[in-house]
Amino acid sequence: MVPPRYPVVAAAQASGEVSWDRIDLVTKALVDWEKLLPVDGNNVTVETLAEAEELLAGQARVFGGRQLGQVIDRIAGWLVPDGMLDDRAAQDAVRELEVRPIRRGMHKGMYRVEGRLTGDAGAKALAMLDPLAKPQPVVDESGRVVERDHRDRGQRMHDALEEALDRSLRAGELPAHGGTPATLILIAGEDEFVAGTGAGVTETGDVLPMEGGARSVG
Known part of the structure; x- marks a missing residue:
């Protein structure tokens, strides 16, 4: 049998003292920090990760939700005290993006997007999406607003992303997929x-x- 990746957390889960949502929160944090092991300039070592796991397993027995998230933030501040503002290597280590179809529940048929962008990628995304996400009210021939844009910021950003994807696909400049143009x-x-x-x-x-x-x- 393969030993658990995080034995202290696994023991807390097996005891029934920590719920699945707390285990998920703690595990995601540990996986994140583990990616920083090859990166210099922070306090992430095998030893400090073991200390963090021990501390989180204990705190997860007591706290959940926002309070557990605050504990994770404090530990992250200890492991990476200067943050990642100018640390491209650290940003590269934890960059990620997932686009997953939702298979069950009321949102079935939609997609969930989760991730973290590096500073460069985030700035590029906003530079592309912000102009497309501006409110687009209906105006008459004289330029007077007849109906305001009822979409909220989140909806406008979603529509901006879809428009950017449409433009990219129509441009035909994407690499071929399976020998055919991306479509x-x-x-x-x-x-x-x-x-x-x-x-x-x-x-x-x-x-x-x-x-x-x-x-x-x-």
């Missing part, structure tokens, strides 16, 4: 395609509506 392929019946109604199925098995943006991409 979004929907499989649908002829009637649905012509009428622009119903739904199409992507290569990954996700269902997208034929109406609107789904048909315009590709």
Whole structure:
């Protein structure tokens, strides 16, 4: 049997004293800090990680949610006291981005995006998305606002990302995927395609509506 990656946390979980959500929070923090082991200029060592695991396992027995998150933040401040503002090596070590389909629940059919961008990547993302995310009210011929943009900031940023993706796909400058140009392929019946109604199925098995943006991409 393979020994647990974090034995102290595993023991806390096995005892039934720590809930799954707390275990997940603690484990994610430890995995994050472990990535900094090869990076110089911080307090992350095998020994300090073991101390952090011991401390977190104990705190997770008492605290959860925001309070446990605050404990994790304090430990992170001890491990990396100067932060990562100018530490590109540390930022590179913990950079990540995941786009995962939601398979269950009320949001089934959507995607969850989680991650951390380096300072450079984040600045580029905002430079691209901010102009596209500006409110777009409806105006009449004289320029008078007839109806304001009812989308909130989060919705506008989502729509800005989708527009940026559409532009990138239409530009045809992405690397080929499997020998063909990068594109979004929907499989649908002829009637649905012509009428622009119903739904199409992507290569990954996700269902997208034929109406609107789904048909315009590709």
